Amino acid sequence: MSFTATEENYIKAIYHLQQRLGKAGTTVLAEAMQTRPATVTDMLKKLEAKKLLHYRRYKGFSLTESGNRLALLIIRKHRLWEYFLVHKLGFNWDEVHYMAEELEHISSRELITRLDQFLGKPAFDPHGDPIPDGKGRLKTIRQMNLMTLPLKKILVVQSVRNQSADMLELLNHYHIGIGTKLKVLRRFAFDGSAEIKVDKQPITIISNQVAQNVYCCI
Amino acid sequence: MSFTATEENYIKAIYHLQQRLGKAGTTVLAEAMQTRPATVTDMLKKLEAKKLLHYRRYKGFSLTESGNRLALLIIRKHRLWEYFLVHKLGFNWDEVHYMAEELEHISSRELITRLDQFLGKPAFDPHGDPIPDGKGRLKTIRQMNLMTLPLKKILVVQSVRNQSADMLELLNHYHIGIGTKLKVLRRFAFDGSAEIKVDKQPITIISNQVAQNVYCCI
DNA sequence: ACATATTTTTAGATTAGTCTAAATTTTATG
DNA sequence: CATAAAATTTAGACTAATCTAAAAATATGT
Numbered sequence A, B: 001m002s003f004t005a006t007e008e009n010y011i012k013a014i015y016h017l018q019q020r021l022g023k024a025g026t027t028v029l030a031e032a033m034q035t036r037p038a039t040v041t042d043m044l045k046k047l048e049a050k051k052l053l054h055y056r057r058y059k060g061f062s063l064t065e066s067g068n069r070l071a072l073l074i075i076r077k078h079r080l081w082e083y084f085l086v087h088k089l090g091f092n093w094d095e096v097h098y099m100a101e102e103l104e105h106i107s108s109r110e111l112i113t114r115l116d117q118f119l120g121k122p123a124f125d126p127h128g129d130p131i132p133d134g135k136g137r138l139k140t141i142r143q144m145n146l147m148t149l150p151l152k153k154i155l156v157v158q159s160v161r162n163q164s165a166d167m168l169e170l171l172n173h174y175h176i177g178i179g180t181k182l183k184v185l186r187r188f189a190f191d192g193s194a195e196i197k198v199d200k201q202p203i204t205i206i207s208n209q210v211a212q213n214v215y216c217c218i
Numbered sequence C: 001a002c003a004t005a006t007t008t009t010t011a012g013a014t015t016a017g018t019c020t021a022a023a024t025t026t027t028a029t030g
Numbered sequence D: 001c002a003t004a005a006a007a008t009t010t011a012g013a014c015t016a017a018t019c020t021a022a023a024a025a026t027a028t029g030t
Helices: A005-021 A027-033 A037-049 A065-087 A097-103 A108-119 A165-173 B005-023 B026-032 B037-049 B065-087 B097-102 B109-116 B165-174
Strands: A051-058 A061-062 A155-160 A179-189 A194-198 A204-207 A216-217 B054-056 B058-062 B153-158 B181-187 B194-197 B204-207 B214-217
Touching: A005 A037, A005 A061, A005 A065, A027 A037, A027 A165, A037 B065, A061 A065, A061 B165, A065 A097, A065 B109, A097 B026, A155 A165, A216 B153, B005 B058, B005 B065, B026 B037, B037 B054, B058 B065, B065 B097, B153 B165
Parallel strands: none
Antiparallel strands: A051 A061, A155 A179, A155 A216, A179 A194, A194 A204, B054 B058, B153 B181, B153 B214, B181 B194, B194 B204
16 A cells, blocks of 8 residues: 555654644644645545544544554654764754655655664654654653754753763752753854753753753653 | 656656657657656646746647756756665665655755765766766766677676666676676677676677667777 | 548546535533 | 534535547658
8 A cells, every 4th residue: 555745744743643632633633734624634534545544523533553553654764864864964953854854755665774774773863853663663762962952842851971060060050950851942053052941940051061961851 | 946746757758758869759758658648748738838848739849948957957866866775775776766766856956965975976876877967967978889899898887778677687697787897709690699708707698689788888 | 642640739527635615513601 | 501612524616637539730651
C-alpha cells in the first residue's frame, strides 16, 4: 500500500496531536493542517478506507495500528534527514525543517535504512527529539547542554558538567539546580550568551561558558 | 515561480528528447511520459503559459531559455543525488535511478548547493553522465562507443547510454563499470559482436547491442 | 494532386484534494 | 431539559492531471 504526501501529512499530524493533546478533533486537525474542517472530514473517510484510522462520524477518530506504524516511519524519515542536513551538510538546526518536510515523503525504505547506517544510527535529531528506530521504538530521554537544545521548549536540568565551587556559586545565584525547569528564549551569536527564563525567576542572561555546562532533557 | 513534479518531468523529458533526437513531437513525448498525446497537448499549453515552452499548435514546440535552465537544474539534482546514493550510501549504480527520480523534485536550491559541496563538486554521476554545475554548464568529454573506437588500445569506460536495469545487470556480469579499463581485440562483421579484454578479467565477447551503448575515451 | 494515413488537438468525463455554504449532530447553558 | 453554541458532516463546485472518442490539420504515396 502506498500513500500520497498529503495522506502522510495527515497521519503525522494526527499522531502528534494524539501525543500532545491525548485526542484530536476535526477542527483542531484542520488548524494543524492549515485547511478547513470539511476537507478534514473527506480525508478522514479516505484514511479509514485505507485502514489507517478508526473513524465514526461525529464521534471521533484515532490511528489504527498500521496508522501508528506509518506515523512513526514518517517521523523517522523526517528526523534522520534533519540529522543529515545538520551534521553532514552543515545547516543550522533552525533551517532544516521545511526541507525535511519534503524529504520525509521519499518512499524507498532501503534508502532510509542506509541513511540511518551512514549517520551512525542516531537516537536523537538536532532538535533533541528522539528518532524512531527501524521498528518504531523511541528513546525517551536525551541530555544536551543549553547551547544545543531548542529554543522555547521547557527543559529540565539533569546534570552540570563542571561542578567547581565557582560554577555552583553562580548556578545558585541563577536559582538553577538539578530538576529546575527553564526555557532558552534567545541566543546571541556575538558571544554565545543566552537569554533564559528560569522557573519563577525573572528573565536573565547566562554566558556561553555556563550554558555549555548545563545539561537538560526536554 | 514554482513547478509541480509532473511539470518538471515533462520539461526534463523534452530536454532529453531534444538532445537525443534533435526535436520532439507530441506522440513521441507521450510515449516518453507513458501517457496519451491528448494529455501531452494539455500540458504543453500549461508549460507555454508558464513560459517554459515555445508552442504553436500542430507545428511543434521547444524549450525556452528558462525551460532549458529548469531542465538542467533538474538533471543536476538527479545526478548529484545519484552520486550521493552510490558514493555515500553504498548503493550500486543500477539501483539508484528511481530514488533519484523522487529526490530530484526536492525544491531547496541551498540544499543542492550544499550537497554539491559535500560531495566535492563532482563533474560526472555514477553512470558517467556529466553533472551540470551551478550555472548549468556541462563538462563534455569526447566519447565514442565501442563500435567506433580503435582496436587494441586501452580504453576507459566513461558512460553507458542505455541505463535500463537489464543493461546494468549485464555490465555487472562483465565487470564493466565507469572507469573500467578495457581493450577491443577484434570485431566480427557477421553480427557486430566484439571480443574484449576487461581489466583483470578473461577475454570475452560482447554483443553489438552492448558495444553500441558503452562509451569510452582513449 | 488528391485520397489516405498519421499526427495533433478538442470535447467531455474522471479522480484527488481542496473550497464555501448549508445542514446535522453533539455539547453546553440558562 | 429546551435551546443556543460549537463541532462536524454533507452538498455542490473548482483545479490539476489524466483518460477516451472524435474532429481537425498535416504528411505521404502513387
